[in-house]
Amino acid sequence: MKVIRIRAGKDRSLLRRHPWVFQGSIEKGKADPGETVRVESAEGQFLCWASFSPSSLIRVRAWSFDEHERIDAAFFQRKIEAAVALRARMPIASDAMRLIHGEADGLPGLIVDRYGDTLCAQFLASGVERWKQEIADLLLATTGLSRLYERSDASVRTLEGMEPATGWLRGEGDTAIVISEHEWKLSLDVAEGHKTGYYLDQRDNRKKFADLVRHYGCQSVLNCYSYTGGFSVAALAGGATEVISVDSSAPALARATAHVELNGFEPSRHTALDADVNHTLREMIKQGRRFDAIVLDPPKFAPTASHAERAARAYKDINRLGLKLLNPGGLLFTFSCSGGIGPELFHKIVAGAGMDAAVDGFIMDRVGAAPDHPQTIYFPEGEYLKGLLILTR
């Protein structure tokens, strides 16, 4: 077993059970991609078993802090069984859910989503890549399913020095799937959609939005960065009479349009707009448009903390424009999924946007990702999605 020695004083985060070691904290030692290593302090004390990533800044990802634990197929079986059992206990109003959420489930770099009878996985770090075949078999054995599609085409894979990999890992057939979420039907294609095909993390916020649209009697709703229209279906279910979905992806919008009919809503209540959100918001202000509710769910503007400043300006801009477009007493449901922007900073950004728009509002709720995207107390990076629900004065 190869040993990785940590620099003196750089073992603190591992001692606090944080699972990452950056390149600069390593004194000596190397191994092959994904190889299991023994990580030791400068004094030679055991810190963890980990996987090694020779080309990533995150050089070491911990598997286990228990010196007696062996990293073998049985280890992965325990982790996968625990993750699946956790979801079985959680309130998840859907037949689609995240089964494995990387670090939070003790499997750094592994994402597995379940869509009905199909699993879709992303292997994003060398450690899980090396164990891919064992993990694939264990996922099917644990869930009793037979189809597993791989979507390891996220850009972070290149940071690990790995090529993209997509296609059926187990099973075969149609990649188009219809799931149910709350009382709605939604469709996706594991081979073509963003990430694994759908944004499961917003499930509970969509339901919340539907309930609030109904409660406050919102008629006109603007869903910005709509993707396949999850929040638009929610708005229609909440009784909105005019819903506009804005996204720059034509295939996503085509699916949003299909979702309106799939759920039995009158197609004339919904408009799909293939456009840039920032541009659209500015045009709508010029035209004097107003809405009763607006959703802003942009892509990750700040992948890491180093992008935070530029991203903060981008978030402020769209929030300022969104607030200007709301009728008094309107609802803004605004999100950031950037790990580099913490909840406090996000609140400050939205406050700044309110100042610039000369709009005040009440914070009715602070939300995060659905529970099947758990955060652990040892891994603050897990808190990526944060949302503010604002009722304007």
Ligand code: SAH
């Ligand atoms: N709210 C969605 C998820 C949004 S993901 C849901 O509930 O499923 C972010 C979306 O923003 C993606 O669909 C992407 O196509 C879109 N997007 C990214 N940049 C954009 C831009 N400048 N203008 C419009 N849409 C954009």
